[in-house]
């Protein structure tokens with residue numbers, strides 16, 4: 001993430017959320033890791049102090065504490081959380097922020113977890129080592145700003161929340177990992193200003209380590225860029241090496257990478273980013289790199305470059321495949337023009353320079369790829385700057401010269417390879433052991449608003465944050481990096497005539513910086529073990545292509561005022577809440593605008609990601625549960641009629657009851673505050689009236705109707721299910737009148753039930769925290785639920801007064817609740833909580849309920865166990881697209897494994 005130090009913007013790193021600016025919810029989502037066993041892998045890195053040493057980690061205090069402290073007895077207090085790459089042009093910082101406080105765990109939840117772990121034999125989990133990696137850059141010429149930034153955040157001392165900083169201790173001899181030439185050049189200055197010693201790491205080592213890490217751990221890191229089209233590339237870990245790494249910084253390094261730590265710098269060129277910026281500065285009046293790049297977008301290089309057509313009297317040199325527009329000689333036209341520098345347009349100069357240097361780099365890279373028989377070339381370094389024209393030019397050169405044999409790919413964290421590699425050279429940060437499923441990238445709106453807990457020079461308050469966002473929105477929406485035109489086949493080496501931009505201003509560094517988010521490290525996340533094939537699994541059912549995005553843009557924008565109103569009300573409607581509400585609306589609109597402009601800006605983005613972004617954005621502005629009162633109201637109303645429903649069900653025979661239960665689930669799934677159509681319905685009646693109406697309309701066959709197969713399977717007495725994982729959706733009638741009675745049916749049949757619910761709120765979805773109370777309430781009217789909830793440890797104290805006779809009752813199979821690790825209306829089974837992963841091990845049935853989890857995502861997902869997907873379709877377009885159907889259609893999709 002860039003500190004926008006060029007131009008007029010303040011020297012503020014845009015990604016920064018503040019070391020202390022951690023919301024409890026975020027912590028809750030992140031910081032519930034099992035303590036990984038102390039790493040036993042030996043790393044042959046240069047020695048440094050051990051970093052986070054988790055060996056012997058233990059919860060200090062009781063498990064029931066709200067904020068149990070984690071003791072890391074073997075962890076020295078002073079953790080370096082910072083690594084630097086000080087280059088010729090830019091200083092890159094990668095720093096880690098750990099959470100100051102630990103997440104809250106409520107009593108019953110902890111108890112359920114313990115129960116579950118008894119059942120699954122899993123290790124007890126410890127909420128440790130949640131944290132985030134931040135990416136920031138400064139211009140090397142403004143080193144002082146960088147030093148101020150480090151100092152204000154005390155990054156060299158592990159951050160302002162570190163024990164040593166809090167205790168006022170002044171550790172001497174702090175060592176920070178640094179790479180790049182500046183690690184040598186500025187070592188004394190760092191010592192003088194910050195009292196730290198820079199421990200130098202080899203630059204090539206770092207580049208390679210950084211690239212390897214990114215290619216392994218970040219799902220959407222590498223992409224191709226041809227003819228203005230960005231396409232993310234799925235990297236096969238088993239087929240990554242060898243590859244060519246071309247780092248285009250001030251100068252260019254070309255490295256053949258054969259494995260982890262196995263590489264050779266095979267070439268380089270002194271004509272690189274520094275050349276473009278340096279020559280450009282001399283030849284134009286530009287004051288910043290971005291200004292120069294922006295100029296190029298309005299340039300026409302044919303006034304400066306000698307083209308084939310200039311030499312051949314306007315003709316192509318078709319015999320060797322060169323079109324008239326091919327550059328024969330960069331800057332060649334200026335020799336005969338008899339003009340002064342000032343006679344040329346700076347725009348044209350900038351474009352000629354950019355083409356000259358990008359082609360040259362592409363060509364040299366290709367030659368080296370050819371020399372070593374390599375097909376894949378990854379380009380990094382900040383010269384690229386996510387700039388479409390630069391990437392297209394390089395890609396074109398590689399494609400043209402290799403006749404399509406070699407592929408140019410770019411990295412989203414382009415300029416941070418070295419800094420990341422330096423960061424990884426700290427031992428025991430554990431980064432090496434992280435896989436894609438441990439990392440969640442978030443795109444916060446930059447500067448922190450953290451309830452007054454702000455550190456350092458960043459934006460001081462919400463107003464500043466809002467004004468930053470406004471700048472971001474303004475720039476972000478007008479601006480589009482140019483998309484080159486013209487088919488390479490007809491234009492030969494020239495590729496394309498000149499950039500034809502949709503807008504003519506360069507996307508601000510601020511919005512471009514959002515290409516790189518904050519990397520949340522969540523060691524407690526796991527791949528869901530019941531996925532049939534995690535490699536081919538794709539959570540999103542529908543591609544968020546241009547049309548689809550446009551549709552959702554409108555839906556989400558229209559929904560925004562109502563959401564803000566609810567969010568503000570949920571926080572008491574105070575002035576502060578209103579301001580945050582406005583800021584949230586701004587921020588979310590800014591994200592939407594950014595994505596409209598560049599749909600692939602945040603990696604490959606599906607509807608699930610978009611819906612999650614909205615929830616994350618609410619949390620960023622400290623709205624933790626916008627629908628809290630609606631959820632409470634609907635829970636109460638539904639619990640009041642539950643006893644009657646259970647009685648009615650109990651009066652039916654088995655087959656009728658099964659049908660009534662599934663009907664009940666589908667009917668009650670109508671209570672979804674994310675669907676405009678349904679929200680309009682809610683104004684027309686009470687929740688119970690709507691529920692009844694919805695049930696009455698249940699007419700089979702449903703749009704997808706595998707009920708009979710499911711029923712037959714349920715009725716097979718010789719093959720009962722052992723454990724059902726039941727993923728629930730909305731609060732109120734949905735869970736109380738739909739899912740709980742279904743769960744009860746399994747329990748009464750002797751099937752263990754694990755209710756799976758969100759870790760964090762999303763719309764009106766029920767969360768795993770809220771569920772035990774609802775179960776306890778329901779259990780007051782139902783012996784089956786009560787015994788099962790007791791057996792599952794769900795009811796700890798609420799039932800204490802009325803369970804006197806429990807001892808005499810036969811033991812029940814347990815009913816448990818686990819969180820799914822998500823804070824979104826959808827679920828990506830590549831990243832679920834370790835509890836859910838543990839619970840899945842003995843499960844032979846998975847039930848997914850609701851549009852978000854079983855239609856928008858996972859409709860086509862295949863599992864290793866039987867799966868039942870239940871939902872009411874509450875969106876006309878989705879009904880048409882997926883099922884050629886209509887709004888309020890019902891889906892009952894049963895997929896037995898055999």
Ligand SMILES: Nc1ncnc2c1ncn2[C@@H]1O[C@H](COP(=O)(O)OP(=O)(O)O)[C@@H](O)[C@H]1O
Pocket residue numbers: 006086087088089090091139180248249250251272273274275276277289290380381382383384385415
């Ligand atoms: N804001 C910026 N200021 C200066 N140069 C920039 C900026 N953004 C991109 N660049 C380009 O990036 C190059 C530096 O890339 P980088 O990977 O940081 O290399 P180095 O480690 O040599 O500084 C510069 O020479 C310039 O071409």
Ligand SMILES: CC(C)(COP(=O)(O)O)[C@@H](O)C(=O)NCCC(=O)O
Pocket residue numbers: 555611669671672673674675676677729730763825849850851852853856871874875876
């Ligand atoms: C966000 C949702 C997926 C939640 O649906 P659920 O999973 O609760 O069934 C759903 O409300 C949705 O797709 N809404 C689309 C917006 C609309 O139709 O107005």
Ligand SMILES: [Mn+2]
Pocket residue numbers: 672729730763764765825850852
């Ligand atoms: Mn929902």
